[in-house]
Amino acid sequence: MQTEHIRLAELIPEFLGMVDEEIITVNAAIQLMHLSRDQQYALLEIIKSEKCIPSLTQARRIKVRAMNGLLDHTSMHKIMTEDNPTDYTVVIEGKKLHDILAKRPEAEREKYVAMAVSFYEETKKFFPENMPLAQMKDEHIRILEAFNQRQHEKDNNE
Secondary structure, X not given: OHHHHHHHHHOOHHHHXXXXXXXXXXXXXXXXXXXXXXXXXXXXXXXHHHOOOOOHHHHHHHHHHHHOOOOOHHHHHHHHOOOOOOOOOOOOOOHHHHHHHHOOOHHHHHHHHHHHHHHHHHHHHHOOOOOOHHXXXXXXXXXXXXXXXXHHHHHHHO
């Protein structure tokens, strides 16, 4: 973390001032330090014109696009002006899910839930639109068990 704080010096002075004034969080600033100076100034202009501050999630998305060579003014503007930012808190009241998550270290819980939701979103296209979730889960398990059985038989035949 000390290296990241040292690298904060790579931020443009305006962003450093916003960190000092606690307008931008340190964690969001750590993401923004990966942007070139030109990209930082372009982001600053969007912040001023739209009167918005990048959340940690928005800063991460901007950093990822920049590191992949996909960041331009339009994409940065779109990320910063989303009506429904992706920073939110989920309250989990169900005992079953609570029990599953309680087995995981606290730091991994958000990632675990995000991966589960991502898995669901990526695989639901293979099932009828009206198929109940419980049936979808059963079908996933059936497919994985059949795959596991074939792998086991293949390993035994070798």
